[in-house]
Amino acid sequence: MSSRRSRQQSSSTRISDDQIIELVSKLRQLVPEIRDRRSSKVSASKVLQETCNYIRNLHREVDDLSERLSQLLSTIDADSAEASIIRSLINQ
Amino acid sequence: MNHCVPDFEFEMDDDEYPMPTASGLPRQKKPSLPEDDIMELLWQNGQVVMQSQNQRPQRKPPPDRYTDSVIPAGSSTAREIRPSQQLEQHYQNQHIFMQEDEMISWLHYPIVDDPPLDHNFCADILYPQSPTVNNSSMQNPDRARQATQLRQPSRSVAPRPPIPPPRKPEQVQTMIPNFAHFSKHNARVEAGPSSSKAAMKESTVVDSCDTPALMASASRVSETFRNTAERDEAPGTLSTAGAAAPSSTSVGGDTGFRETTTCEMMAMSSPEGSSGGVEPARRPPSEDRKRKGREADESECHSEDVYVESAEVKKQNCGSSSTKRSRAAEVHNLSERRRRDRINEKMRALQELIPRCNKSDKASMLDEAIEYLKSLQLQVQMMSMGCGMVPMMFPGIQQYMPTMGMGMGMGMEMGMNRPLMPFPNMLAASAMPAAAAVAQLGPRFPMPPFQMPHAPQPDSSRMQAAAPNQPENNTLPSLVTPDPNQSRIPNFNDPYQQCLGPHHQMHLQFMQNQVTNNPTVSKSNTSKSHENAENNQPGQPE
Numbered sequence: 001m002s003s004r005r006s007r008q009q010s011s012s013t014r015i016s017d018d019q020i021i022e023l024v025s026k027l028r029q030l031v032p033e034i035r036d037r038r039s040s041k042v043s044a045s046k047v048l049q050e051t052c053n054y055i056r057n058l059h060r061e062v063d064d065l066s067e068r069l070s071q072l073l074s075t076i077d078a079d080s081a082e083a084s085i086i087r088s089l090i091n092q
Numbered sequence: 093m094n095h096c097v098p099d100f101e102f103e104m105d106d107d108e109y110p111m112p113t114a115s116g117l118p119r120q121k122k123p124s125l126p127e128d129d130i131m132e133l134l135w136q137n138g139q140v141v142m143q144s145q146n147q148r149p150q151r152k153p154p155p156d157r158y159t160d161s162v163i164p165a166g167s168s169t170a171r172e173i174r175p176s177q178q179l180e181q182h183y184q185n186q187h188i189f190m191q192e193d194e195m196i197s198w199l200h201y202p203i204v205d206d207p208p209l210d211h212n213f214c215a216d217i218l219y220p221q222s223p224t225v226n227n228s229s230m231q232n233p234d235r236a237r238q239a240t241q242l243r244q245p246s247r248s249v250a251p252r253p254p255i256p257p258p259r260k261p262e263q264v265q266t267m268i269p270n271f272a273h274f275s276k277h278n279a280r281v282e283a284g285p286s287s288s289k290a291a292m293k294e295s296t297v298v299d300s301c302d303t304p305a306l307m308a309s310a311s312r313v314s315e316t317f318r319n320t321a322e323r324d325e326a327p328g329t330l331s332t333a334g335a336a337a338p339s340s341t342s343v344g345g346d347t348g349f350r351e352t353t354t355c356e357m358m359a360m361s362s363p364e365g366s367s368g369g370v371e372p373a374r375r376p377p378s379e380d381r382k383r384k385g386r387e388a389d390e391s392e393c394h395s396e397d398v399y400v401e402s403a404e405v406k407k408q409n410c411g412s413s414s415t416k417r418s419r420a421a422e423v424h425n426l427s428e429r430r431r432r433d434r435i436n437e438k439m440r441a442l443q444e445l446i447p448r449c450n451k452s453d454k455a456s457m458l459d460e461a462i463e464y465l466k467s468l469q470l471q472v473q474m475m476s477m478g479c480g481m482v483p484m485m486f487p488g489i490q491q492y493m494p495t496m497g498m499g500m501g502m503g504m505e506m507g508m509n510r511p512l513m514p515f516p517n518m519l520a521a522s523a524m525p526a527a528a529a530v531a532q533l534g535p536r537f538p539m540p541p542f543q544m545p546h547a548p549q550p551d552s553s554r555m556q557a558a559a560p561n562q563p564e565n566n567t568l569p570s571l572v573t574p575d576p577n578q579s580r581i582p583n584f585n586d587p588y589q590q591c592l593g594p595h596h597q598m599h600l601q602f603m604q605n606q607v608t609n610n611p612t613v614s615k616s617n618t619s620k621s622h623e624n625a626e627n628n629q630p631g632q633p634e
Contacts, residue, residue: 023458030465045431048438051461055445058468065475072479089478 020044027051066090 024047028034031054034042066089073086443449443457446464451457 019455020458023455023462026462027458027465030462030469043431045434045438048435048442051465052438052441052445055442055461055465055468058465058472059445061472062468062475065472065479068479069475086478089475 024048030054 024044027047028042031047031050034047034050069086069090073083076083439454439457442461446461449457449460451460
């Protein structure tokens with residue numbers, strides 16, 4: 001029992017650890033801030049923190065871009081293809 | 093606080109000076125004091141003169157101006173500035189200070205006084221041991237004694253803060269009456285131990301007006317003094333002598349000198365030391381403690397350090413190897429736990445950011461986070477490109493639609509999108525993995541570009557078909573963005589599809605089929621129909 005539990009725990013822990021390590025490395029590659037700096041040793045919490053910040057920044061960018069596109073939409077002919085493109089972009 | 097120094101000189105004589113002090117309580121009580129015939133011991137012309145506070149109403153305005161904000165500081169500084177005539181002011185200040193909870197750093201002021209004064213000065217401070225114990229009870233008399241003692245030596249010692257910070261207004265009141273007593277030497281004895289304590293408190297108060305700090309410093313200073321005193325002589329004797337010394341200007345007796353010597357050393361060091369050392373010493377530890385507490389709460393990065401520090405401190409305190417090992421283990425566990433807590437917290441935050449994330453498993457949640465991040469990046473890229481592209485309206489863009497044939501479309505597109513050249517490549521590259529990911533994840537991140545080809549031939553219909561899917565598309569719809577002409581959107585895929593091998597195209601088409609419900613399900617048919625649709629566009633099929 002205990003061995004099984006420990007095995008399960010260890011196996012799950014091992015899996016989780018490996019997965020987490022892999023995922024953290026993936027995230028690290030995606031987040032430019034971490035990728036650019038010397039990333040010999042970046043803690044998982046740091047990566048997660050940077051990812052959260054990065055996602056928030058991207059959200060903000062998306063909002064800003066959506067707003068800009070909306071403004072552009074108003075300036076061009078609503079029936080044009082560009083308008084449709086812009087609309088599609090905004091509606092994403 | 094030093095700014096007001098000049099003004100304070102006048103304030104010293106004021107009864108009201110203390111009244112408009114920063115703390116309301118003292119002020120309120122202060123008015124009552126004069127009525128109670130508070131006798132102030134003023135140092136006038138080298139003599140201690142007792143005056144009722146009522147006699148000095150002068151210069152109220154100046155003090156009032158500064159009292160609220162600067163009283164403690166100003167008075168202290170003022171004292172410093174005026175060595176001799178300040179005695180009176182000192183007394184007044186003392187009263188003020190007595191009422192003020194804030195104590196000033198009379199220690200700051202360089203003690204350029206005569207040795208005897210210093211001795212007296214230090215004596216009180218140096219031998220706080222007993223006073224420390226009796227402090228609570230003796231506060232009032234102590235302060236009064238302090239004031240008295242301070243007054244006498246204050247002639248040369250300008251900055252001597254008149255009275256130990258009157259922690260409580262009521263004490264101040266009590267002090268006032270006692271103040272009169274202290275002009276006599278008899279008061280010294282009783283005042284001695286307590287005065288020293290009070291003095292100690294005063295000294296400890298030094299720069300900071302914080303009572304707690306004072307207490308901390310006071311305790312520290314008292315310890316210092318105690319050690320010093322003990323080293324030299326019996327505390328009681330010293331304190332008494334010290335108390336006696338200040339009380340009488342003429343005290344320069346052996347005991348006084350002995351103490352003075354000690355006191356002098358202490359005084360020299362204590363004022364600076366206490367001001368410099370005590371305060372800094374006092375503050376850093378408390379600050380460190382506070383900092384540690386804050387860091388533990390705020391900075392996750394430092395929490396481990398904090399734990400380590402605390403653990404180390406404990407280890408040091410215990411001093412046993414076994415304890416150290418256990419402490420080390422504890423520290424390790426604590427740090428590990430902190431680390432895990434931080435990571436979990438970040439994971440939760442990340443989960444909140446990701447839309448429609450219902451995964452409880454860490455790994456899957458991280459997977460989704462990765463995909464979402466990619467799609468978000470793509471989206472931002474597309475939108476920014478769109479923002480840049482839309483203003484650049486190519487007049488004859490429509491005619492390019494038909495040219496978006498197999499190879500032509502790509503060439504045209506590349507030509508048109510010259511500035512965006514890198515982007516399409518990026519999109520293609522990212523589209524592939526994104527497409528794969530999307531296929532895996534299901535419709536969560538549908539890829540509109542793939543949907544586009546599946547739309548009916550007409551561009552408008554294609555657009556309409558794509559439009560409903562747009563809301564669901566987080567990533568690849570943006571691929572369409574760069575094309576001002578929506579008809580080019582499908583072509584967008586075509587060039588890349590053509591770039592890719594036929595198997596890739598089939599793969600893409602297949603994935604598209606999986607992702608979206610397209611009338612054209614067959615892989616080959618899709619591409620062919622797509623191409624046909626392109627060719628059928630109003631334009632020149634090629």
